[in-house]
Amino acid sequence: MSSLMNNYGRFPVAFVRGQGSKLWDEAGREYLDFTSGIAVTNLGHAHPKVTAAIQAQAETLLHTSNLYRIPLQEQVATKLAELSGLSKAFFCNSGAEANEAAIKLARKHSQAKHGAHKHEILTLHDSFHGRTLATVTATCKPKFQEGFAPLMPGFRYVEKELAAIEQAIGDATCAVLVEPIQGEGGVHPLGAEFLQGLRKLCDQNGLLLIFDEVQTGIGRTGHMFAFEAAGVLPDIVTLAKGLGNGVPVGAMLAKEEVASAFGPGTHGSTFGGNPLAMAAALAVLTAIEEEGLVQRARAIGEEFEQKLAQLVDKFSCLTGVRGQGLLRGLALNRPAAPLVTKCLERGLLVLTAGENTLRLLPPLNLSAEELDLGMGLLEQALSDLAD
Ligand SMILES: *Cc1c(COP(=O)(O)O)cnc(C)c1O
Numbered sequence: 001m002s003s004l005m006n007n008y009g010r011f012p013v014a015f016v017r018g019q020g021s022k023l024w025d026e027a028g029r030e031y032l033d034f035t036s037g038i039a040v041t042n043l044g045h046a047h048p049k050v051t052a053a054i055q056a057q058a059e060t061l062l063h064t065s066n067l068y069r070i071p072l073q074e075q076v077a078t079k080l081a082e083l084s085g086l087s088k089a090f091f092c093n094s095g096a097e098a099n100e101a102a103i104k105l106a107r108k109h110s111q112a113k114h115g116a117h118k119h120e121i122l123t124l125h126d127s128f129h130g131r132t133l134a135t136v137t138a139t140c141k142p143k144f145q146e147g148f149a150p151l152m153p154g155f156r157y158v159e160k161e162l163a164a165i166e167q168a169i170g171d172a173t174c175a176v177l178v179e180p181i182q183g184e185g186g187v188h189p190l191g192a193e194f195l196q197g198l199r200k201l202c203d204q205n206g207l208l209l210i211f212d213e214v215q216t217g218i219g220r221t222g223h224m225f226a227f228e229a230a231g232v233l234p235d236i237v238t239l240a241k242g243l244g245n246g247v248p249v250g251a252m253l254a255k256e257e258v259a260s261a262f263g264p265g266t267h268g269s270t271f272g273g274n275p276l277a278m279a280a281a282l283a284v285l286t287a288i289e290e291e292g293l294v295q296r297a298r299a300i301g302e303e304f305e306q307k308l309a310q311l312v313d314k315f316s317c318l319t320g321v322r323g324q325g326l327l328r329g330l331a332l333n334r335p336a337a338p339l340v341t342k343c344l345e346r347g348l349l350v351l352t353a354g355e356n357t358l359r360l361l362p363p364l365n366l367s368a369e370e371l372d373l374g375m376g377l378l379e380q381a382l383s384d385l386a387d
Contacts, residue, residue: 011344018045021363021370023349032374034362035349039183039215039327042242043287044363050245053283054276063274072278079285080253083224085233088259090252091273095214095240096130098250101267102177102236103134105254106208107154109261110174114206119154120172121210122165126185126354129177129212138177141185160190162197169201175208175236176201180226183215186354187322187329195230208235208258214250215327218242219288219364222298222325229324247280249273288364297364300371301325304360307375315382322357326366330358342381348374 015023015031021044023031036042043050064070077089090101103121110118121138123129129138136144137152145151158168165176180195182188190198202209211234216226220242223229227237235258240250250272271277288294305321308330312318322329332339336352343350353359362374 011341013344020044020046021366029347031344031347031349032370032377033349034360034374035351036242036361036363037246038351039220039241039361040244041246042218042220042364043245043284043293044365045246047245047283047287049287049290050247050280050283053279054247057276057279060275062276063271065270065274066268066272070273070275070278072275072282073273076251076273076278076281076285079282080239080251083285084237084253086237086253087256088254090254090259090262090267091277092250092252092269093248093271093277094130094250095212095238096132096135097269097272098214098238098240098252099129099135099138099177099212100132101252102210102212102238102254103138104267105236105252105258105262106175106177106210108266109208109258112261114174117172118174120156120170120174121154122156122158122168122173122176124158124160124178124182124190126160126182126188127177127179127212128182128184129179130214160188160194162194162201165198166201169205169207173205173207175210177210177212179212179214179216180230181216181221181324181327183327183359184353186357187327187359189322189324192230192232195227195232199232199234202235210234210236210238212238214238214240218284219294219297220325220327220361221323222294222301224288224294226324243284244277244280245284247277249277249281251281291365293364297325300366300368301328303368304328304362304371307371308360311375311379311382314379315386317382317385326360326362326364328360329353330360332356332358339381339385342384343378346377346381346384348377348381350378 017024081087123138127140129135134152140157217239236254308321320331336358351359
Protein backbone atom coordinates (compact mmCIF):
# COMPACT_ATOMS: atom_id res chain seq x y z
CA MET A 1 0.00 0.00 0.00
CA SER A 2 1.45 3.33 -1.02
CA SER A 3 1.14 6.39 1.20
CA LEU A 4 0.80 8.50 -1.93
CA MET A 5 -2.52 9.88 -3.10
CA ASN A 6 -3.87 8.15 -6.13
CA ASN A 7 -4.24 11.17 -8.44
CA TYR A 8 -1.79 9.91 -11.09
CA GLY A 9 -2.00 6.88 -13.35
CA ARG A 10 1.63 5.77 -13.22
CA PHE A 11 3.61 3.24 -15.22
CA PRO A 12 5.29 0.64 -12.97
CA VAL A 13 8.80 1.87 -13.70
CA ALA A 14 11.12 4.12 -11.66
CA PHE A 15 14.07 5.93 -13.17
CA VAL A 16 17.16 6.43 -11.07
CA ARG A 17 19.56 8.17 -13.46
CA GLY A 18 19.54 10.23 -16.63
CA GLN A 19 22.07 11.50 -19.15
CA GLY A 20 21.09 13.51 -22.21
CA SER A 21 18.18 11.74 -23.89
CA LYS A 22 18.74 8.50 -21.95
CA LEU A 23 17.22 7.26 -18.68
CA TRP A 24 18.00 4.16 -16.63
CA ASP A 25 15.55 2.34 -14.36
CA GLU A 26 16.15 0.55 -11.05
CA ALA A 27 17.13 -2.65 -12.87
CA GLY A 28 19.68 -0.79 -15.01
CA ARG A 29 17.59 -0.95 -18.18
CA GLU A 30 18.16 1.91 -20.64
CA TYR A 31 15.34 3.98 -22.14
CA LEU A 32 15.29 6.70 -24.78
CA ASP A 33 13.32 9.68 -23.49
CA PHE A 34 11.02 11.29 -26.06
CA THR A 35 9.00 13.00 -23.30
CA SER A 36 11.67 15.27 -21.74
CA GLY A 37 9.65 15.00 -18.53
CA ILE A 38 6.72 16.61 -20.41
CA ALA A 39 8.68 19.31 -22.27
CA VAL A 40 10.76 20.18 -19.20
CA THR A 41 14.27 18.77 -19.69
CA ASN A 42 14.70 20.47 -23.05
CA LEU A 43 18.51 20.30 -22.73
CA GLY A 44 18.43 16.61 -21.77
CA HIS A 45 19.06 15.06 -18.37
CA ALA A 46 22.03 16.13 -16.24
CA HIS A 47 23.16 18.87 -18.64
CA PRO A 48 26.66 19.77 -17.36
CA LYS A 49 26.18 23.58 -17.50
CA VAL A 50 22.87 23.43 -15.63
CA THR A 51 24.26 20.95 -13.10
CA ALA A 52 27.29 23.17 -12.46
CA ALA A 53 25.12 26.27 -12.04
CA ILE A 54 22.80 24.53 -9.57
CA GLN A 55 25.73 23.09 -7.60
CA ALA A 56 27.51 26.43 -7.36
CA GLN A 57 24.33 28.25 -6.34
CA ALA A 58 23.44 25.61 -3.71
CA GLU A 59 26.83 26.20 -2.11
CA THR A 60 26.26 29.96 -2.10
CA LEU A 61 22.63 30.91 -1.45
CA LEU A 62 19.33 29.13 -2.08
CA HIS A 63 16.72 31.59 -0.97
CA THR A 64 16.21 35.04 0.50
CA SER A 65 12.57 35.97 -0.44
CA ASN A 66 11.30 38.76 -2.64
CA LEU A 67 11.58 41.26 0.21
CA TYR A 68 15.08 41.92 -1.12
CA ARG A 69 16.70 42.45 -4.49
CA ILE A 70 17.71 39.24 -6.27
CA PRO A 71 20.35 40.14 -8.87
CA LEU A 72 20.04 36.78 -10.67
CA GLN A 73 16.31 37.45 -11.09
CA GLU A 74 17.10 40.80 -12.71
CA GLN A 75 19.56 39.05 -15.05
CA VAL A 76 17.07 36.39 -16.15
CA ALA A 77 14.37 39.05 -16.62
CA THR A 78 16.70 41.09 -18.85
CA LYS A 79 17.58 38.03 -20.90
CA LEU A 80 13.94 37.05 -21.35
CA ALA A 81 13.07 40.62 -22.30
CA GLU A 82 15.78 40.65 -24.98
CA LEU A 83 14.62 37.30 -26.31
CA SER A 84 10.87 38.00 -26.27
CA GLY A 85 10.42 41.72 -26.82
CA LEU A 86 8.27 41.82 -23.67
CA SER A 87 10.11 44.07 -21.27
CA LYS A 88 8.82 43.00 -17.83
CA ALA A 89 8.97 39.66 -16.00
CA PHE A 90 7.38 38.12 -12.90
CA PHE A 91 8.68 34.78 -11.60
CA CYS A 92 6.79 31.93 -9.96
CA ASN A 93 7.16 28.16 -9.71
CA SER A 94 4.91 26.45 -12.25
CA GLY A 95 2.86 26.84 -15.39
CA ALA A 96 -0.46 27.08 -13.59
CA GLU A 97 0.96 29.79 -11.35
CA ALA A 98 2.25 31.71 -14.36
CA ASN A 99 -1.24 31.55 -15.87
CA GLU A 100 -2.82 32.59 -12.55
CA ALA A 101 -0.53 35.62 -12.61
CA ALA A 102 -1.54 36.37 -16.21
CA ILE A 103 -5.24 36.14 -15.34
CA LYS A 104 -4.77 38.48 -12.39
CA LEU A 105 -2.67 40.94 -14.38
CA ALA A 106 -5.19 40.97 -17.24
CA ARG A 107 -8.02 41.76 -14.82
CA LYS A 108 -6.01 44.36 -12.88
CA HIS A 109 -4.83 46.16 -16.02
CA SER A 110 -8.24 46.08 -17.70
CA GLN A 111 -10.20 47.17 -14.64
CA ALA A 112 -7.85 50.08 -14.02
CA LYS A 113 -8.03 51.10 -17.68
CA HIS A 114 -11.64 50.36 -18.66
CA GLY A 115 -13.61 49.91 -15.42
CA ALA A 116 -14.62 47.30 -12.83
CA HIS A 117 -16.91 45.37 -15.22
CA LYS A 118 -13.93 44.10 -17.25
CA HIS A 119 -13.07 40.59 -16.13
CA GLU A 120 -14.00 37.96 -18.68
CA ILE A 121 -11.31 35.91 -20.42
CA LEU A 122 -12.00 33.89 -23.55
CA THR A 123 -10.30 30.50 -23.90
CA LEU A 124 -10.52 27.85 -26.61
CA HIS A 125 -11.88 24.36 -27.00
CA ASP A 126 -9.15 21.69 -26.50
CA SER A 127 -7.13 24.11 -24.37
CA PHE A 128 -5.02 23.28 -21.32
CA HIS A 129 -3.88 25.92 -18.86
CA GLY A 130 -3.28 24.07 -15.57
CA ARG A 131 -4.89 22.45 -12.55
CA THR A 132 -5.47 25.26 -10.04
CA LEU A 133 -9.09 26.37 -9.73
CA ALA A 134 -8.70 29.38 -12.04
CA THR A 135 -6.55 27.60 -14.61
CA VAL A 136 -8.65 24.43 -14.65
CA THR A 137 -11.62 26.70 -15.29
CA ALA A 138 -9.71 28.33 -18.15
CA THR A 139 -9.05 24.79 -19.44
CA CYS A 140 -11.96 23.78 -21.64
CA LYS A 141 -12.11 20.10 -20.66
CA PRO A 142 -15.00 18.72 -18.56
CA LYS A 143 -12.94 15.70 -17.43
CA PHE A 144 -10.51 17.96 -15.54
CA GLN A 145 -13.34 20.01 -14.00
CA GLU A 146 -15.70 17.29 -12.79
CA GLY A 147 -16.39 17.39 -9.05
CA PHE A 148 -14.61 20.69 -8.47
CA ALA A 149 -17.65 22.99 -8.71
CA PRO A 150 -18.16 25.85 -8.25
CA LEU A 151 -15.57 26.81 -10.86
CA MET A 152 -14.21 30.35 -11.16
CA PRO A 153 -16.50 32.91 -12.75
CA GLY A 154 -15.14 34.97 -15.61
CA PHE A 155 -14.22 32.49 -18.33
CA ARG A 156 -15.94 31.72 -21.59
CA TYR A 157 -15.08 28.94 -24.04
CA VAL A 158 -15.10 29.50 -27.78
CA GLU A 159 -14.58 27.50 -30.95
CA LYS A 160 -11.22 27.83 -32.69
CA GLU A 161 -12.64 30.22 -35.29
CA LEU A 162 -12.07 33.95 -35.52
CA ALA A 163 -15.74 34.61 -36.28
CA ALA A 164 -16.80 32.71 -33.15
CA ILE A 165 -14.31 34.65 -31.05
CA GLU A 166 -15.46 37.95 -32.47
CA GLN A 167 -19.03 37.04 -31.66
CA ALA A 168 -18.14 36.01 -28.09
CA ILE A 169 -16.51 39.35 -27.26
CA GLY A 170 -18.76 41.30 -24.92
CA ASP A 171 -18.72 44.28 -22.58
CA ALA A 172 -16.99 42.35 -19.81
CA THR A 173 -14.33 40.72 -22.01
CA CYS A 174 -10.79 41.78 -21.13
CA ALA A 175 -8.51 39.17 -22.71
CA VAL A 176 -8.10 36.13 -24.92
CA LEU A 177 -5.88 33.32 -23.59
CA VAL A 178 -4.57 30.68 -26.02
CA GLU A 179 -1.71 28.23 -26.55
CA PRO A 180 -0.10 28.96 -29.97
CA ILE A 181 0.10 25.18 -30.34
CA GLN A 182 -2.37 23.37 -28.11
CA GLY A 183 -0.23 20.71 -26.42
CA GLU A 184 -2.21 18.61 -23.96
CA GLY A 185 -5.37 18.95 -26.07
CA GLY A 186 -3.84 17.00 -28.99
CA VAL A 187 -0.94 18.99 -30.52
CA HIS A 188 -3.12 21.36 -32.54
CA PRO A 189 -1.25 24.36 -33.99
CA LEU A 190 -3.56 27.36 -34.22
CA GLY A 191 -1.58 28.59 -37.24
CA ALA A 192 -0.01 31.94 -38.13
CA GLU A 193 -3.07 33.29 -39.90
CA PHE A 194 -5.33 32.54 -36.94
CA LEU A 195 -2.91 34.09 -34.43
CA GLN A 196 -2.53 37.19 -36.61
CA GLY A 197 -6.30 37.47 -36.87
CA LEU A 198 -6.54 37.12 -33.11
CA ARG A 199 -4.03 39.94 -32.62
CA LYS A 200 -6.11 42.15 -34.87
CA LEU A 201 -9.36 41.27 -33.07
CA CYS A 202 -7.77 42.04 -29.70
CA ASP A 203 -6.45 45.40 -30.96
CA GLN A 204 -9.81 46.37 -32.44
CA ASN A 205 -11.64 45.54 -29.21
CA GLY A 206 -9.11 46.74 -26.63
CA LEU A 207 -8.42 43.21 -25.37
CA LEU A 208 -5.19 41.74 -24.09
CA LEU A 209 -3.74 38.82 -26.03
CA ILE A 210 -2.21 36.23 -23.70
CA PHE A 211 -0.16 33.32 -25.04
CA ASP A 212 0.30 30.32 -22.78
CA GLU A 213 3.75 29.14 -23.90
CA VAL A 214 4.30 26.94 -20.86
CA GLN A 215 4.84 23.99 -23.22
CA THR A 216 5.74 25.67 -26.52
CA GLY A 217 8.29 28.15 -25.11
CA ILE A 218 12.08 27.87 -24.59
CA GLY A 219 13.02 26.51 -28.01
CA ARG A 220 10.58 23.60 -28.14
CA THR A 221 9.05 24.54 -31.51
CA GLY A 222 12.29 25.51 -33.24
CA HIS A 223 11.78 29.10 -32.11
CA MET A 224 12.57 30.48 -28.67
CA PHE A 225 8.84 31.29 -28.46
CA ALA A 226 6.17 29.84 -30.73
CA PHE A 227 4.73 33.32 -31.31
CA GLU A 228 7.82 34.24 -33.36
CA ALA A 229 6.81 31.79 -36.10
CA ALA A 230 3.47 33.57 -36.41
CA GLY A 231 5.00 37.06 -36.37
CA VAL A 232 2.63 38.05 -33.57
CA LEU A 233 3.67 39.74 -30.33
CA PRO A 234 1.20 39.04 -27.51
CA ASP A 235 0.69 41.38 -24.54
CA ILE A 236 1.45 38.67 -22.01
CA VAL A 237 3.33 35.36 -22.30
CA THR A 238 3.52 32.61 -19.70
CA LEU A 239 6.44 30.18 -19.42
CA ALA A 240 7.46 27.33 -17.15
CA LYS A 241 8.24 23.78 -18.27
CA GLY A 242 11.52 24.18 -20.19
CA LEU A 243 12.77 27.24 -18.34
CA GLY A 244 14.60 25.44 -15.51
CA ASN A 245 15.39 22.09 -17.22
CA GLY A 246 13.79 20.35 -14.20
CA VAL A 247 14.22 22.96 -11.49
CA PRO A 248 10.66 24.26 -10.89
CA VAL A 249 10.34 27.78 -12.28
CA GLY A 250 7.60 29.71 -14.02
CA ALA A 251 7.48 33.17 -15.52
CA MET A 252 5.02 35.71 -16.83
CA LEU A 253 6.34 38.26 -19.33
CA ALA A 254 4.36 41.35 -20.29
CA LYS A 255 4.57 44.62 -22.15
CA GLU A 256 5.55 47.50 -19.91
CA GLU A 257 2.21 49.26 -20.29
CA VAL A 258 0.34 46.16 -19.08
CA ALA A 259 2.84 45.14 -16.40
CA SER A 260 2.59 48.55 -14.77
CA ALA A 261 -0.80 47.52 -13.33
CA PHE A 262 1.12 45.40 -10.79
CA GLY A 263 2.37 47.76 -8.08
CA PRO A 264 4.06 46.70 -4.81
CA GLY A 265 1.91 44.23 -2.88
CA THR A 266 -0.52 43.42 -5.72
CA HIS A 267 0.82 39.94 -6.42
CA GLY A 268 3.58 37.72 -5.13
CA SER A 269 5.15 34.35 -4.44
CA THR A 270 7.39 33.24 -1.57
CA PHE A 271 9.64 31.00 -3.65
CA GLY A 272 9.15 32.68 -7.03
CA GLY A 273 12.43 33.56 -8.74
CA ASN A 274 14.66 32.49 -5.88
CA PRO A 275 18.42 32.32 -6.48
CA LEU A 276 18.45 28.55 -7.11
CA ALA A 277 15.67 28.68 -9.71
CA MET A 278 17.21 31.73 -11.36
CA ALA A 279 20.67 30.14 -11.54
CA ALA A 280 19.08 27.20 -13.35
CA ALA A 281 17.07 29.42 -15.71
CA LEU A 282 20.09 31.56 -16.53
CA ALA A 283 22.16 28.45 -17.27
CA VAL A 284 19.37 27.08 -19.50
CA LEU A 285 19.02 30.29 -21.51
CA THR A 286 22.79 30.66 -21.84
CA ALA A 287 23.28 27.05 -22.93
CA ILE A 288 20.49 27.30 -25.51
CA GLU A 289 22.26 30.32 -26.98
CA GLU A 290 25.82 28.92 -26.80
CA GLU A 291 24.84 25.55 -28.24
CA GLY A 292 22.52 26.92 -30.94
CA LEU A 293 19.70 24.71 -29.70
CA VAL A 294 16.81 26.69 -31.17
CA GLN A 295 18.24 26.27 -34.68
CA ARG A 296 19.08 22.66 -33.87
CA ALA A 297 15.51 21.95 -32.74
CA ARG A 298 14.20 23.44 -35.97
CA ALA A 299 16.56 21.40 -38.17
CA ILE A 300 16.12 18.06 -36.40
CA GLY A 301 12.41 18.81 -36.02
CA GLU A 302 12.06 18.89 -39.80
CA GLU A 303 13.84 15.55 -40.12
CA PHE A 304 11.62 14.21 -37.38
CA GLU A 305 8.49 15.32 -39.24
CA GLN A 306 9.62 13.61 -42.45
CA LYS A 307 10.35 10.36 -40.66
CA LEU A 308 7.01 10.47 -38.86
CA ALA A 309 5.27 11.10 -42.19
CA GLN A 310 6.94 7.94 -43.53
CA LEU A 311 5.42 5.99 -40.63
CA VAL A 312 2.01 7.45 -41.44
CA ASP A 313 2.39 6.07 -44.98
CA LYS A 314 3.37 2.67 -43.62
CA PHE A 315 0.87 2.07 -40.78
CA SER A 316 -2.87 2.28 -41.40
CA CYS A 317 -3.63 3.18 -37.76
CA LEU A 318 -1.76 6.49 -38.23
CA THR A 319 -3.63 9.35 -39.84
CA GLY A 320 -1.22 12.31 -39.77
CA VAL A 321 1.54 14.35 -38.16
CA ARG A 322 0.97 17.70 -36.45
CA GLY A 323 3.11 20.24 -34.64
CA GLN A 324 6.31 22.16 -35.06
CA GLY A 325 9.98 21.67 -34.24
CA LEU A 326 10.28 19.05 -31.52
CA LEU A 327 6.66 19.27 -30.37
CA ARG A 328 5.05 16.62 -32.53
CA GLY A 329 1.76 14.79 -32.49
CA LEU A 330 1.15 11.55 -34.35
CA ALA A 331 -2.59 11.17 -34.94
CA LEU A 332 -4.12 7.71 -34.63
CA ASN A 333 -7.53 6.41 -35.66
CA ARG A 334 -7.83 4.89 -32.15
CA PRO A 335 -6.74 5.64 -28.55
CA ALA A 336 -3.02 6.28 -28.33
CA ALA A 337 -2.49 4.87 -24.81
CA PRO A 338 -1.81 1.24 -25.89
CA LEU A 339 0.94 2.49 -28.22
CA VAL A 340 2.56 4.36 -25.31
CA THR A 341 2.70 1.05 -23.40
CA LYS A 342 4.18 -0.78 -26.41
CA CYS A 343 6.82 1.94 -26.77
CA LEU A 344 7.71 1.65 -23.08
CA GLU A 345 8.14 -2.12 -23.47
CA ARG A 346 10.55 -1.40 -26.34
CA GLY A 347 12.46 1.15 -24.25
CA LEU A 348 11.06 4.37 -25.73
CA LEU A 349 9.24 6.94 -23.55
CA VAL A 350 6.43 8.84 -25.29
CA LEU A 351 3.20 10.59 -24.24
CA THR A 352 -0.36 10.97 -25.31
CA ALA A 353 -2.09 14.27 -26.02
CA GLY A 354 -5.85 14.01 -25.85
CA GLU A 355 -7.33 10.60 -26.60
CA ASN A 356 -6.03 9.71 -30.06
CA THR A 357 -2.70 11.50 -30.39
CA LEU A 358 0.77 10.26 -29.56
CA ARG A 359 2.88 13.19 -28.33
CA LEU A 360 6.64 13.25 -28.90
CA LEU A 361 8.89 15.73 -27.10
CA PRO A 362 12.56 14.73 -27.38
CA PRO A 363 15.25 17.06 -26.00
CA LEU A 364 16.34 19.92 -28.28
CA ASN A 365 19.88 18.53 -28.54
CA LEU A 366 18.77 15.09 -29.76
CA SER A 367 21.41 13.62 -32.10
CA ALA A 368 20.65 12.23 -35.54
CA GLU A 369 21.59 8.75 -34.24
CA GLU A 370 19.19 9.07 -31.30
CA LEU A 371 16.45 10.19 -33.65
CA ASP A 372 17.04 7.09 -35.79
CA LEU A 373 17.10 4.89 -32.69
CA GLY A 374 13.82 6.37 -31.48
CA MET A 375 12.15 6.02 -34.88
CA GLY A 376 13.24 2.38 -34.99
CA LEU A 377 11.74 1.67 -31.56
CA LEU A 378 8.54 3.51 -32.47
CA GLU A 379 8.23 1.46 -35.66
CA GLN A 380 8.71 -1.77 -33.69
CA ALA A 381 6.08 -0.66 -31.18
CA LEU A 382 3.65 0.09 -34.03
CA SER A 383 4.30 -3.40 -35.43
CA ASP A 384 3.69 -4.89 -31.94
CA LEU A 385 0.39 -3.04 -31.84
CA ALA A 386 -0.66 -4.53 -35.16
CA ASP A 387 0.16 -8.12 -34.02
C1 LIG B 1 1.84 21.95 -18.44
C2 LIG B 1 1.04 23.12 -18.86
C3 LIG B 1 0.48 23.99 -17.91
C4 LIG B 1 0.54 23.72 -16.42
O1 LIG B 1 1.82 23.74 -15.93
P1 LIG B 1 2.12 23.20 -14.43
O2 LIG B 1 3.57 23.50 -14.23
O3 LIG B 1 1.80 21.75 -14.43
O4 LIG B 1 1.23 23.96 -13.52
C5 LIG B 1 -0.17 25.11 -18.37
N1 LIG B 1 -0.29 25.37 -19.69
C6 LIG B 1 0.23 24.56 -20.62
C7 LIG B 1 0.09 24.92 -22.06
C8 LIG B 1 0.91 23.41 -20.25
O5 LIG B 1 1.39 22.58 -21.18
